[in-house]
Amino acid sequence: MSLNLIWFWTVFTFLFLFLLMTNSESENVRKVLVTFMHKLEPPHQNSISGWNLTSDPCTHNWQGVTCYTSNQYIKSIVLENLNFTGVLDATSLCIANNLQFLSLNNNYLHGFISKDIKxxxxxxxxxxSGNEFSGNLPLSIPQLRNLKRLHVSNNHFTGNLPNMVNVTSLISFLAQNNNFTGQIPDFDFSNFEAFNVSNNNLRGSVPDVEGFFSADSFYGNPNLCGKPISNSSCPSPPPRPPPPIVKKDKSKNAFIDDLLIYSGYIALGLIFIIFLIFKLVKKLKTKDKEKVLNHGEKKDMSQDISFVGGGEKLSEILNSNGSKSWFNGLGIKSEYSMTSMESGVTTSGLVLLSSRKLRGLQFEDLLSAPAELIRRGKHGSLYKVMLDYGVLLAVKRIKDWGISKHDFERRMxxxxxxxxxxxxxxxAYYCSQQEKLLAYEYLPNGSLFMLLYGSQSGHSLDWRSRLDVAVKIAEAMAYMHEELGESGIAHGNLKSSNILFDKKMNPQISEYGLMVAENRGVISHRKSLGNRNMSAAATFRGDIYAYGVILLELLTGKVVKNDGFDLVKWVNSVISEEWTAEVFDRCLNSQGASEERMVNLLQVALKCINPSPNDKLSMSQVALIINALKDEDDKSISFET
Structure with missing residues (x-):
């Protein structure tokens, strides 16, 4: 046999075995992915399109699967809000070793995370996030050296946080609302866009966050100390007992030696006793003040009060930020006390609009609760407040409202x-001549603004999620406009930072009807009915314009920021140059979103921001159009699969 013939058969055999192995591997990946899906336990297996051995995940568009451009390997799996009740089979999943993006947010998955995730x-x-996983996070997670975002919030995880110090690519770590214990690893916070470990059982000193994150990222861990949380100073370690002294005459110096040995413990005991006495005296003073209140003794709240101790209470923070003090200890000014027992109104002037969780809450309880400043804005400040029984509230302090107490109460x-x-x-709300406070349920999952701005052009929101957000906001706004149209109460300040997300990542519109209160106060004094209707209509048109801007943010991945960037102007300039496709967020194109449907949604946004009031749609019309677009998108996906 010639040398050339031997070489030919060698190369042929090698190529044949290589092709055989390639086909076998591809079939193996399909098998393990079907196993992975089976263990997720979808409520209706037939409702999850694809994910079977008779089709290809890339060429047949399995639901939630995106492949690389070459259509050979799976790039991402996004299976959110599908009511899965099973477990995460990492052993099977990671056979698809080219997978970059995995999201199983907001299902009902349980059990442990396998070490095979590495x-x-x-x-x-x-x-x-948003599942029912439990147990420790595997020690192998730090071996994922390419990891950028690790989100495990709103689960039941225990044990220590993973030490991701050596994962230099990590830019987002969300682990709030779990049962993690131990200390916080020394992350490189300068590299992070998002970080949150609030509401766990962590202890010890908070690492140096270098000013990148506030106390909000660490809230709800009572055993944490150090900056930036309110418990800024960590307790000193107990003094070590002095070493035993070599005694020449033990009988003579025994008492002195024992005193030296146990002096540290005695000092600690004295400190503890003093602390107990201080707490007892403070509690007795509080009861005395409550008795004074119950007997109707008047308190002067107009005098300036200086608070000492770091401003932990809501009252202290409010006084430190306000020009006038209006709260004196736990006393309530007599003009705020109420003798009538109206439904929902406490004896201290706090009006409870939802009594299910706040039943029995008094104004002094709210002011005495631990609080921290979340943000300060043009129209007021927002505070996070924790009540004694663990309920979290977001309290809005409003300033510069030209509205009477009667009109304010009617509006609320x-x-x-x-x-x-x-x-x-x-x-709940509180209203006096000096102060107006509004309390809302606190939502910990951030805003649409942060999802888009803080997640590199919204990579955590795919096309269907964005369209779903657009539909839900439109429907909710249309409902509010219809119900409050005759009263002239629009939102007045609709923007992506006022779209918050609950535990299941459903959008929630916050601060409805606040920023137009001053205008309505002026309007109520006008005699002309026509002028009143025109002004009220303008506020509703403003909502529609603002909704159009939100649509542009969802489509472009860009957000309106306070740095001079004009999103509306930029979109119009790109469209005028006939480069419409350049408007859309690139990650939407990479996820396979239909350009035709994105263009249709863009046209709705342009109609909303149209400066001509005669050509502008109503919110109800916008909701109908957006719903039709979503139905078309759903049908198209069903047809393609």
């Missing part, structure tokens, strides 16, 4: 009565 070596996004009661599941109505 075999998904290409993973950049591991998003498991109207908004509370017109309920929509996606519109946050106040749960």
């Amino acid at each position: 075999n998904c070596k290409s993973l950049t996004h591991l998003l498991l 009661n109207l908004i509370a009565q017109v309920k929509h599941p996606l519109v946050m109505s106040p749960v």
